[in-house]
Amino acid sequence: MRWSQTLIPTMKESPEGAEIPSHVLMLRAGLIHQVMAGAYNYLPLGLRALKKAERIVREEMDRAGAIEVLMPAITPLSLWERTGRVTAFGNVLIQFKVSRAGKHVPMALGPTHEEVVTDLVSRFVSSYRQLPITLYQIQTKFRNEERPRFGVLRTSEFLMKDAYSFDASVEGLSASYQKMYDAYCRVFSRAGLAYLAVEAESGPIGGDASHEFMVLADNGEDVVVHCASCGYAANLERAETGKRGGRKSGEAAQALTLVDTPQVGSIEQVSKLLHCKPEQMVKTLIYLADGQPLAVLVRGDHDVNENKVRRAVGAKQLELAPVDVIEKVTKAPVGFAGPVGLSVPLWADHDLAAMANMIVGANQADKHYTGCNLGRDFAPAVEHFADVRNAADGDPCPRCSGKVDLRHAIEVGHVFKLGTKYSTALGAKFLDDKEQQHDVIMGCYGIGVNRILAALIETSHDENGIRWPMSLAPYEVILSPLNVAQEDVMQAATKLYDELLAEGIDVLLDDRDQRPGVKFKDADLIGIPLRVVVGGRSLKDGNLEIKWRHEGQASHLPLAGAARKIAEMVTAERKKYV
RNA sequence: CGGGGCGUAGCGCAGUCUGGUUAGCGCGUCUGGUUUGGGACCAGAAGGUCGGGAGUUCGAAUCUCCCCGCCCCGACCA
Numbered sequence: 001m002r003w004s005q006t007l008i009p010t011m012k013e014s015p016e017g018a019e020i021p022s023h024v025l026m027l028r029a030g031l032i033h034q035v036m037a038g039a040y041n042y043l044p045l046g047l048r049a050l051k052k053a054e055r056i057v058r059e060e061m062d063r064a065g066a067i068e069v070l071m072p073a074i075t076p077l078s079l080w081e082r083t084g085r086v087t088a089f090g091n092v093l094i095q096f097k098v099s100r101a102g103k104h105v106p107m108a109l110g111p112t113h114e115e116v117v118t119d120l121v122s123r124f125v126s127s128y129r130q131l132p133i134t135l136y137q138i139q140t141k142f143r144n145e146e147r148p149r150f151g152v153l154r155t156s157e158f159l160m161k162d163a164y165s166f167d168a169s170v171e172g173l174s175a176s177y178q179k180m181y182d183a184y185c186r187v188f189s190r191a192g193l194a195y196l197a198v199e200a201e202s203g204p205i206g207g208d209a210s211h212e213f214m215v216l217a218d219n220g221e222d223v224v225v226h227c228a229s230c231g232y233a234a235n236l237e238r239a240e241t242g243k244r245g246g247r248k249s250g251e252a253a254q255a256l257t258l259v260d261t262p263q264v265g266s267i268e269q270v271s272k273l274l275h276c277k278p279e280q281m282v283k284t285l286i287y288l289a290d291g292q293p294l295a296v297l298v299r300g301d302h303d304v305n306e307n308k309v310r311r312a313v314g315a316k317q318l319e320l321a322p323v324d325v326i327e328k329v330t331k332a333p334v335g336f337a338g339p340v341g342l343s344v345p346l347w348a349d350h351d352l353a354a355m356a357n358m359i360v361g362a363n364q365a366d367k368h369y370t371g372c373n374l375g376r377d378f379a380p381a382v383e384h385f386a387d388v389r390n391a392a393d394g395d396p397c398p399r400c401s402g403k404v405d406l407r408h409a410i411e412v413g414h415v416f417k418l419g420t421k422y423s424t425a426l427g428a429k430f431l432d433d434k435e436q437q438h439d440v441i442m443g444c445y446g447i448g449v450n451r452i453l454a455a456l457i458e459t460s461h462d463e464n465g466i467r468w469p470m471s472l473a474p475y476e477v478i479l480s481p482l483n484v485a486q487e488d489v490m491q492a493a494t495k496l497y498d499e500l501l502a503e504g505i506d507v508l509l510d511d512r513d514q515r516p517g518v519k520f521k522d523a524d525l526i527g528i529p530l531r532v533v534v535g536g537r538s539l540k541d542g543n544l545e546i547k548w549r550h551e552g553q554a555s556h557l558p559l560a561g562a563a564r565k566i567a568e569m570v571t572a573e574r575k576k577y578v
Numbered sequence: 579c580g581g582g583g584c585g586u587a588g589c590g591c592a593g594u595c596u597g598g599u600u601a602g603c604g605c606g607u608c609u610g611g612u613u614u615g616g617g618a619c620c621a622g623a624a625g626g627u628c629g630g631g632a633g634u635u636c637g638a639a640u641c642u643c644c645c646c647g648c649c650c651c652g653a654c655c656a
Contacts, residue, residue: 012617013605014590019650090654112656114656146579146655147579147654149649149650515615515616516615518617519617524616533615535615536615
């Protein structure tokens with residue numbers, strides 16, 4: 001492509017509003033243009049990169065034996081009603097009515113396609129002989145974001161690869177899942193991303209039924225718990241916390257003392273008033289587990305993880321108790337709950353075992369206890385000590401003797417064992433070899449294609465612009481004749497351009513009548529991996545100048561046979577990403 | 579939806595507090611010329627519902643009220 005004939009609106013300055021590097025650079029390099037909050041135009045350069053990401057995904061899905069289909073973006077609302085997800089999605093589901101023959105047909109834009117694909121399979125798959133099968137599509141998804149942000153990372157419309165596996169057995173599901181997991185690893189490494197596959201919250205199925213593929217980035221919205229020494233990685237929701245040692249040694253138990261804490265209910269306020277650290281305090285939260293009240297105790301500086309509580313308690317449903325229940329259970333206003341004298345079951349985080357002389361709510365208005373000690377003043381059942389909190393920075397690693405870090409990350413992919421939730425709801429059944437009917441066992445697997453680009457840029461750029469890997473770069477080579485008015489320069493450049501095209505290289509010819517500085521700056525900004533310069537200076541000696549985007553120094557290359565040589569360099573670089 | 583910020587030419591901004599010629603500056607764009615190895619120079623030109631509406635005033639980009647849009651933090655994100 002000739003630069004003068006396409007649309008690459010590069011910008012010297014970044015538009016107001018863009019803050020994170022990927023957003024700024026995608027705008028400045030002319031990859032995207034915002035249409036409204038959460039919706040972007042993909043301009044030629046951005047579209048080419050997106051298509052390359054899409055192609056990698058497609059190739060790896062095909063290699064893994066998944067079968068491509070295309071499902072509609074518009075779907076009948078009734079399908080979502082059958083699985084109860086109209087309410088589950090709430091405002092995220094974009095709904096509308098279309099007038100047809102005087103009637104108003106309720107529809108929704110697909111935020112994902114479990115319902116559609118399960119309905120599809122229920123109609124055409126009825127025998128174990130047809131299983132397993134994995135269907136996938138690359139489609140635009142729609143999710144109304146209350147607050148779109150971070151450029152292309154959180155939008156209301158995005159390109160997603162979603163795959164769904166259908167199996168006759170749990171073992172089959174595990175095999176299908178593993179195939180997708182492996183395919184994802186290949187996709188992200190081909191895209192040049194430094195990714196981490198982390199254990200993720202897996203819902204009712206349990207086990208290692210869900211993994212997220214994360215790219216560590218300061219601007220990521222997710223938090224990953226990571227151990228540098230053993231490589232343990234999990235998302236915050238899921239991460240286990242390691243046990244600490246026993247009770248603090250050398251600290252004598254003080255007497256349980258009632259202190260005044262007027263009008264002061266929060267951990268932060270109490271710690272300020274009593275001149276203590278939040279980690280000396282205990283947070284007492286009253287929950288309803290399947291309707292039954294219980295108290296959960298964690299250290300003042302920790303956060304309760306409700307999924308962990310739900311699992312520990314063995315409840316189907318868990319929610320924070322409403323105010324009236326809290327007041328009834330604690331016989332005090334909200335903010336002064338504590339474990340001493342409570343009649344509901346107590347569940348305590350492991351870390352409480354290592355605490356002495358805790359500060360707790362006194363279950364009386366405007367009062368706390370200091371010098372509260374486990375065993376003497378309150379005693380949860382031994383089996384009620386559990387991991388019920390979110391991991392925190394510096395926690396002991398659950399797998400080794402190291403410590404974990406909390407790192408921000410961008411989620412680029414997610415694999416999930418679904419089970420039979422949708423096949424049951426939508427009647428996707430099969431007959432086994434003993435003529436017994438069963439619900440099909442499903443898995444679902446998503447990749448955010450746009451996020452591949454944003455995550456790459458977020459983690460691969462410098463002060464001059466983007467640094468594309470060969471696999472995603474909108475063009476592999478940028479060919480820059482420095483002076484288009486100079487005949488021999490233009491002649492050599494045009495000839496080389498044609499030869500490179502013939503070699504099957506994606507080449508962008510910067511034929512603009514611009515000064516060299518402009519061309520160099522733009523080439524760096526849009527991040528094309530290999531830059532080839534045709535300029536009067538080296539051309540006099542029959543040379544071109546070539547420079548990798550990621551290297552500082554340019555080198556010379558004889559004009560004669562240059563196309564072949566460049567093609568070889570590009571081919572060698574391509575091989576790093578297959 | 580709660581808190582904060584912003585909205586003036588394609589992009590980045592000044593001017594608004596303290597109302598008063600014809601609304602400026604840089605970049606970009608166009609014309610002509612000189613240039614040509616890291617965002618050139620000279621001369622000229624085009625380009626504006628000052629986010630929208632209502633109000634106050636002799637007079638509003640500037641003051642008041644309402645609305646809209648965008649960004650950030652939070653809540654939300656099967």
